[in-house]
Amino acid sequence: MANLRRSPFTDEIEQMDPPRKFSPPHFTLFKGDEDADRHLIYYLFKLEILEQVGNDNFTSKGFHNWKKKCRLRVHVGGPNSAHNQALLHCEALMKQGLSFRGHDESEDSNNKGNFLELLKFLADHNEGIKDVVFKNAPENLKLTSLEIQKDLVYAVACETTNAIMFDIGDVTFFSVLVDESRDVLVKEQMAVVLHYVNTNGQVVERFMGIKHVPNTTAFSLKEAIDQFFSINGLSISRLHGQDYDGASNMQGEFHGLKTLILKENESAFFIHCFAHQLQLALVAVAKNHIQIGSFFCMVNKVVTIVGASYKCQDMVRERQQAKVMEAIQNYELLSGQGLNQETSLKRASDTRWDSHYGTLVSLINMFSSVIEVLEMIVEDGVSLDQRGEADILLNLLQSFDFVSSLFLMKEILGITNVLSHALQKKGLDIVSAMALVKACKQQLQAMRANGWDAWLDKVSSFCGKHDIDIPDMNDIFVARGRSRHKVENLTNLHHYHVDLNVIDKQLQELNSRFNETSTELLLCVACLSPDDSFSAFDIEKLVRLAQFYPKDFSDMELTLLEDELKNYIFDMRLHNEFSALKGINSLAQKLVETKRDRQYPLVYLLVKLVLILPVATALVERAFSVMKIVKNPHRSRMGDQWLNDSLVVYIEKELRH
Template sequence: MLRLKTSIVAVLRWLALQNCSFKGLDESVNSKNQGNFLELINFIASYNKDVNKVILQNALGNASYTFSTFQKEILQILAKNVQDKIRTETGESKFCVILDESQDRELREQMAIVLRFVDHDGILKERFFDLVHVENTSSLTLQQELYKVLSYHNLNPKNIRGQGYDGASNMRGEFNGLKALILKDSPYAYYVHCFAHRLQLALVGATKEVIPIQQFFTKLAIIVNIVDASSKRHDNILRTFASIGTVLLSIIKEGNSEQRANVDVVYDTLMSFEFIFIFHLMRELLGMTASLCQALQRRGQYIVNAMSLVSTTKDLIQNFRLTGWDDLYQKVKSFCEKHNVDIPDMTTLYTAAKGRSH
């Protein structure tokens, strides 16, 4: 009993709660880091003589309850308990399904299932329910796997009153998409395209209409990939601008011939006024839409509130368009002066590619 309490209650549940990995790269007895599961057992044993005697002296490396297969079995039991709790909360009420499909690290297709419902107390709840591996992402396969999960937990597909997922053709297709297949069984399962995803599509579509902006994101991706080995890669590029420049210069000096040629072009891009100006511009614009994007992902968001936020965001962008350019230019100018970036003369003629002088 002590072994089970130690391995299940004190270790497995805590790691699962904190969303930590269990296994380590080397779990042998001589390993300096055996992974979170075994290391946490070691930690507990260091404060408890009984645990030390039962777990460490007689078990590690030999007892089956320290093996990954046992850990997975216990996790499956915990997951089943969580699902049963969600099923109890759902009761016999109507519910909505929110689905998303993607590939895992082994390139296997999988489908995430989220249930949205009103519990017995009238409280709106949204719960992650299951993650299912599927053979493919065709609409029929996704429907069959969804129905299997619902049937296993005694949830009637005819009680579906809403569908929410992205705009892929296999999901929202009018005739053969998952939306259409579910509507055949449950005519009131209205489809709602994820609002945050719609905003993302709108932003992506808008940027593709402006060639310099589209080129900016392409160049930005290249810069991020090159400096990915930097310890500061997760920080904002503007705050680590000097460090990124240093990394690029070091590659130009010490890298091989191919690296030096490619990175030299990237460095010139990074130190250009145009790149810095667009970076500041997109930072301002994305900052205006960030609150809206977060709000659209809230569980209890109402359509009326969402439309009000959309209107407010449009006003912010319009005001920036009318009155924000002078402040933006001053920020860019100050940034360029700080990092010794050449600032073009704004009074001279500028000729865009294949265009007229301005």
């Protein structure tokens, strides 16, 4: 990069308002020096990275301290430093003939991108197609042509969609899962997933595509779904369930969409996504309790300041590894494959509260290492602001208030974490989801009633291990930052046992968010559960369940259903192969396996209708994660059709085998 000493970009950037330029000595005293040349790169492509060594000295102020030239090499840093990231941006800009996908696809390139590299690998190992692929075909018919690549992806996407439609068949009922997100160009994209029961009695979710919706009103979303149904030969009369992201910024529009669909098909029941109801309940606890809200703010700041530089991250890893090795040598920890692997703080995601659980667990395990790193930052931080913030966090972390909140939320999120992961799995039926919610509430209730002593023992033990003062529970509680005369004279015991106890609010939010589980429909659904040898079976409620689907059960079929249910339950309880079943999903598969779906067709229809009721939109969420990989800043010009085809082919890749 020596030619960058006075590049054509320099004169243009010097005319900016305000002007940005290096000090003249940088170009004279170090003429020909490789270090001096590379700092012009940082000047042209400065990145906004917190407290990067050198910072504005290489952009607006100019570097003057030539007596300590070694600082230039400190500024360069490791492979992922701000300087080296700027260098990569500069190299990418200087390259000619790059495609918008971020790869040089020229003949002499060593990095043509995954498609062309795999194509070349295939040709190198198959002499029969080598010449056809790269030589004999006309220019615009080669597989290396961008248009041919698009055609191939489109063809595979069509075959994938056809395979899904064949699996659904002409008479299968289904539900639709819909969510929206913005791509890298801030275009609203609506993803559609179909949820149905296949011929083997298995619950299946298939990603059908993504569609740009320039107008995100309820009517526009309904029109987009109608077009989607029309293209794929689906009828809204077969739609028997709908589920949308309740935490979406388009929640109001989705509720309007739900209503529009119900007007056309009263059997398209709406079930609020269980995973998002749980998320909203957890968020409500943090927002409604000032100490818990402040606690999570502190945790985020700790993760940010410790992870702000690779130097801090390396220090945490080194100290944690040393402590683990010492504990293993003292027989305080077990060693073995998969044990004691955590050596870094996990960053939590605002939209995924199960990730907060991982953050708190890693903070507890690495607490002493984090304290040592914060102490080092206080002494040797790169700026006064960073040192001041580290000092404040150091004092707050080593307080009983912080540790008490840390262990309280770790216990609560530990209980809800199991439910959170279960709700994101495929094939979870509505009855099993309701049972998990009930179990979660019972655990929280038990913790509230009997968990105080165990929790206090854990907090006290942790504080003693890390030399943190433990207050006398009978003393008057004094809140940080508040004068004594502005607060009630309450004891520490009352504050930590009553005021800090957010479990009541947690239970209240869970009951509020999951109030749909008490509706008549879902109470009737529970009667199909095979758990405990069909202990919840109730003929009257199951007949009532069938009445929720008037287009699927005629008056005559309702009469036949009652007699069929009597024979069905006698048969189920007579055979041991049905006695150990768990969940309606396993029941459906066993009915198909034993051919009883034909023997009891009306009962099996009820089972399928129940399984169609969606529980969560996890697959839609994963589709958006893939979208951000497929259409990234290097592929920002990717059209909607190509984006849709690429996502269908990638997400449903198992159908290609």
